[in-house]
Amino acid sequence: MRAVRLSGYHQQPVVEEVAEPTVTGPLDVVVKIGGAGVCRTDLHIIEGQWADRTGVPLPYTLGHENAGWVHEVGPAVTNVEVGDTVILHPTPTCGLCLACRSGNDMHCTSSSFPGLDSDGGMAEYLLTGARACVKLDPRTRPQDVAALADAGITAYHAVRKAIPLLHPGTTCVVIGAGGLGHIGIQCLAALSSTTIVVVDRNREALKLAEQLGAHHTVVADGTQLASVADITGGRGAEVVLDFVAEQGAEHDGFAMTARAGSYYVIGYGGTITIPTLDIISTERNIVGNIVGSYTELAELMVLAQSGQVTLHTRTYPLAAAPEALEDLDAGRVRGRAILVP
Amino acid sequence: MRAVRLSGYHQQPVVEEVAEPTVTGPLDVVVKIGGAGVCRTDLHIIEGQWADRTGVPLPYTLGHENAGWVHEVGPAVTNVEVGDTVILHPTPTCGLCLACRSGNDMHCTSSSFPGLDSDGGMAEYLLTGARACVKLDPRTRPQDVAALADAGITAYHAVRKAIPLLHPGTTCVVIGAGGLGHIGIQCLAALSSTTIVVVDRNREALKLAEQLGAHHTVVADGTQLASVADITGGRGAEVVLDFVAEQGAEHDGFAMTARAGSYYVIGYGGTITIPTLDIISTERNIVGNIVGSYTELAELMVLAQSGQVTLHTRTYPLAAAPEALEDLDAGRVRGRAILVP
Amino acid sequence: MRAVRLSGYHQQPVVEEVAEPTVTGPLDVVVKIGGAGVCRTDLHIIEGQWADRTGVPLPYTLGHENAGWVHEVGPAVTNVEVGDTVILHPTPTCGLCLACRSGNDMHCTSSSFPGLDSDGGMAEYLLTGARACVKLDPRTRPQDVAALADAGITAYHAVRKAIPLLHPGTTCVVIGAGGLGHIGIQCLAALSSTTIVVVDRNREALKLAEQLGAHHTVVADGTQLASVADITGGRGAEVVLDFVAEQGAEHDGFAMTARAGSYYVIGYGGTITIPTLDIISTERNIVGNIVGSYTELAELMVLAQSGQVTLHTRTYPLAAAPEALEDLDAGRVRGRAILVP
Amino acid sequence: MRAVRLSGYHQQPVVEEVAEPTVTGPLDVVVKIGGAGVCRTDLHIIEGQWADRTGVPLPYTLGHENAGWVHEVGPAVTNVEVGDTVILHPTPTCGLCLACRSGNDMHCTSSSFPGLDSDGGMAEYLLTGARACVKLDPRTRPQDVAALADAGITAYHAVRKAIPLLHPGTTCVVIGAGGLGHIGIQCLAALSSTTIVVVDRNREALKLAEQLGAHHTVVADGTQLASVADITGGRGAEVVLDFVAEQGAEHDGFAMTARAGSYYVIGYGGTITIPTLDIISTERNIVGNIVGSYTELAELMVLAQSGQVTLHTRTYPLAAAPEALEDLDAGRVRGRAILVP
Secondary structure, eight states, X not given: OEEEEEOSTTSOOEEEEOOOOOOOSTTEEEEEEEEEEEOHHHHHHHTTTTHHHHOOOSSEEOOOSEEXXXXXXXXXXXXXXXXXXXXXXXXXXXXXXXXXXXXXXXXXXXXXXXXXXXXXXXXXXXXXXGGGEEXXXXXXXXXXXXXXXXXXXXXXHHHHHHGGGOOTTOEEEEEOOSTXXXXXXXXXXXXXXXXXXXXXXXXXXXXXXXXXXXXXXXXOSSOHHHHHHHHTTTSOEEEEEESOOSTTHHHHHHHTEEEEEXXXXXXXXSEEEEEHHHHHHHTOEEEEOOOOOHHXXXXXXXXXXXXXXXXXXXXXXXXXXXXXXXXXXXXXXXXXXXXXX | OEEEEEOSTTSOOEEEEOOOOXXXXXXXXXXXXXXXXXXXXXXXXXXXXXXXXXXXXXSEEOOOSEEEEEEEEOTTOOSOOTTOEEEEOSSOOOSOSHHHHTTOGXXXXXXXXXXXXXXXXXXSEEEEEGGGEEEOOTTOOHHHHGGGGTHHHHHHHHHHHHGGGOOTTOEEEEEOOSTTHHHHHHHHHHHOOOEEEEXXXXXXXXXXXXXXXXXXXXXXXXXXXXHHHHHTTTSOEEEEEESOOSTTHHHHHHHTEEXXXXXXXXXXSSEEEEEHHHHHHHTOEEEEOOOOOHHHHHHHHHHHHTTSSOOOEEEEEGGGHHHHHHHXXXXXXXXXXXXXX | OEEEEEOSXXXXXXXXXXXXXXXXXXXXXXXXXXXXXXXXXXXXXXXXXXXHHHOOOSSEEOOOSEEXXXXXXXXXXXXXOTTOEEXXXXXXXXXXXXXXXXXXXXXXXXXXXXXXXXXXXXXXXXXXXXXXXXXXOTTOOHHXXXXXXXXXXXXXXXXXXXXXXXXXXXXXXXXXXXXTHHHHHHHHHHHOOOEEEEEESOHHHHHHHHHHTOSXXXXXXXXXXXXXXXXXXXXXXXXXXXXXXXXXXXXXXXXXXXXXXXXXXXXXXXXXXEEHHHHHHHTOEEEEOOOXXXXXXXXXXXXXXXXXXXXXXXXXXXXXXXXXXXXHHTTOOSSEEEEEO | OEEEEEOSTTSOOEEEEOOOOOOOSTTEEEEEEEEEEEOHHHHHHHTTTTHHHHXXXXXXXXXXXXXXXXXXXXXXXXXXXXXXXXXXXXXXXXXXXXXXXXXXXXXXXXXXXXXTTBOOSSBSEEEEEGGGEEEOOTTOOHHHHGGGGTHHHHXXXXXXXXXXXXXXXXXXXXXXXXXXXXXXXXXXXXXXXXXXXXXXXXXXXXXXXXXXXXXXXXXXXXXXXXXXXXXXXXXXXXXXXXXXXXXXXXHHHHHTEEEEEEEEEOSOSSEEEEEHHHHHHHTOEEEEOOOOOHHHHHHHHHHHHTTSSOOOEEEEEGGGHHHHHXXXXXXXXXXXXXXXX
């Protein structure tokens, strides 16, 4: 089969022929890929940023945001059958550690991460596990939903954690209306009646945010702190969801947070520097966020299949993977680039 | 009456004659002081650290940690009567803002803070409000419990927030076994079965911690990170309660926190500096903590009156306030210094 | 002033001249009534069902669902001023008991209930307290929102408690799409993405339910259990909100509840009879619901003022109170009857 | 091997030779039994009460409360190894349904229940699954902990759910200080500072309750409602844990519950009959409780291994199973009878 292979850091991956994966373990599942998202993390992988963390031997296949159809299942698999349409949780998990047993499978102590530390889904077939498969309505086109497998679940996870804080009368600031942010805004609108304020440098992104449910939009042109203070009567927002968390956003985020409020860090790259006096005197929280759990992906798919969360995507054939990566790097992709084998 | 008055910053307060306070508002309460705690914050006030924040006009009376007997009540007061033994929440609150109405009266939008921004309780009488009064068993000696009014409620508030995270099998690290920490340890032991690990520089404090319920003690001599890693099998602690949060403790605290765990900041003085990547990749939280609510003080008094939380105190007559402040500054007070008018 | 007075049980109240109320306590507030809802409980009061419970001396003024403008305030009132437009929480509370201090003021141990146990709001003026007043946008017409003061807050309270159980993919059954139910449906739609199934005997009520956000409607014609089973794939609903709870609804409600689900009782009149084996073997809950808290009323008003919750009302002049009560009793009122003095 | 086989309802099971179970599925585990609890449910099975519910073909082996050592594992088992000491969650679960994925594996949609619907653990070996195994300290004697596998986990599950309601100053009534209740009392004492009131007909059971942490004991001789009212100042208890729920206890339980409180049903056999007016006017809840989750069993084992929960047991050799069942039926067992093969 064909696959997008990375043979060395700091060089473009190439589409090559490799052997098809097959089931070996009892809970293994092989999925025929229908759509594989192209993510900024793929660029970071190529740049070598993840080399030491994952130690993955090269060459290997990229792609950690995948959906398709079940092609082969191991003998102990009972939740999906060959032919089922599925979206894949990014991390096949063990199901036996206490994190998995508590419903927090993103903290599984022995999971893998195809596309990061093993062969991923930018290929015709992907080897994953039964516990990663969320079965979908057979009419779903995998290419239309693949981006929910990683970008979507991460945004949904943060929003779901914040919802109990967002009763009517509160304000939620969303920093960054890009890949994750534009999903987060839709999740907020679906699950709460909070006032949604979206902050972004890009006016086009803010226009999209308005269409998706933002009540106020703020251009991040240096006046964003003052604008949020105005909108919130000087109090700040009960919740700030920071999908950027670098290049200054991480300072804005905490500063925009109200007394007794919570600042959710979802993006990364920057460094927060905060006096402990500022933390305690206002009793503000800084909340870490990672990819969501399997059940959160299942919930998000309910929102997607009922049309409450929609994605902006642009498709490329698998052979055009290098072009898609270049477009992403150059800022030419609106929404999410999806490879279709 | 006599009161401990601060007439200028950077000079010792003196005991002077001033007019007794009287009830003017319908919910006012005048309390005859039985015990007034001497707190490190009093030293900071004298040093002028709070001058700009409170803008309190000098001279004024110190003392924000008070207990005594009700002496006079306004016409709308129904929860206490003259003669009742009471401990006082530090902030008389409005009772009408949404924070007060939600049970979060420490976030009242129009409260005062006697001893910080108005006349406090290092005196024979104190003017406070009905909403600050927690009625006690008449056999309670105010001097025995006064330190719970500020140190106690702050420690209890943080512990109570953390309890839902501390099921059997978890570990809680307590940094600092001093004034607040030694109460926090007792609250943890009373309200959970978590494994309690106490970290302090002072071996005497660690001895006390063991008597109060610590399962492990760790000397903060530079090896504390390794020790906590050993105790937790390399995972870190699900919860870290940092009663110090300065002089390096604020770095230790986050580093000792397990994946998906929470670092509670209670002390202050230092500055945290953390890459957002470290926050999101492990999904750790940094939780701010301020003084507790009125109902938390009421709950803490239940623990105190049943002997589950006890205080180490040393009493001084009111006239010896300058001496008590000097002893505190010089590190000669074990437990809490209490002025008894 | 004119007031709707009940002089004896089992006889119609009459509109009479009585003295205007005036402020006597420091936290008293007199409100000029702009709208007073007519509730089925008023019929029950006239029938004498509440006589023993309240022991209110006759004659007295009916009306427990009120909105208007502040007319006079006591000297300690700081949250409203004369002229403010307000909706009134039904129970002026003490603000000092632990229930009030915890944000659960509906469990205040010393509140009154104007319209039930003292003079109510079917009059030109009503005496209430500062803690009952929720300040509104001055452009609000009290007659448009009065029904939220009791029917609305009760529905909102139950929905808000249920929201944490209603993640995407769940089903919520609403039994009864009348006065409370039609508000509950709107609250569910505003605050969740659950699938809303509405059960009612009345096809007109079901039509309204569809317009307000119901995804499925079920006629309660004897086939309702089977219909809900069909809709939920035989599992039942994670949450059932029963706004009827009499005449068989109380049996349907528990039967429609899924394993590990919760049956919320909001209406009343019937009696549940359930083997404890049925409760434990499926781990179902039966959840009691009373009127909401002050902060819940404030939140509901946010939904109302943004148009997310709207009311169907029919107004009557104060003098037509007997006619309004007759219309309600005869089933001639669609939505809520509102008296406008 | 020898096993305790039921060949017909209404007749004593007999100890017979049967084939040893062996691993067939990839996640199967065969456990050499070290202790198997004898439960009142075994008596009910013999009486045929479960015949229709489980449809288990006779003859089969009893025993649903088991601990021992791992004897053989399937090829996909990674959490235990041959030789490990284990206690077994009663229901091997699928690990793939949403209930399992959420940490609520007791609501697994495709679990089995060895000892009820398939061969159980009153035998030398038991076939179970990897997901049922909680690994223990190798020094643990299975016979000492087996009763925690069913009685213990059920009591712990209810207590754990109630803990957030049981802050200092509250009261928790425990009805029934027998098999489950005596564990529940210890869990309450370990995890809260609530005031524990134990109600039982048996004075010996109440003596034990006092030793285990009860603050008040009440003989259920007809005066129990008045006694609980006295102890709680007429308010009732915030939480009532009813380990009996038959023979009148189910009426006492709700009656002893305070306004806004919760009545936990854990035992079974009776029928509750409650007007919905009583439920809503006081906002009381009735909470169903089933066996706990795997992670709850793991937590309970932490309490057991640290000595915070201890069991009273009496051992019998496997051959004496009929005698043990007779002793249980005749009320001659104090604590729990345990078969040791």
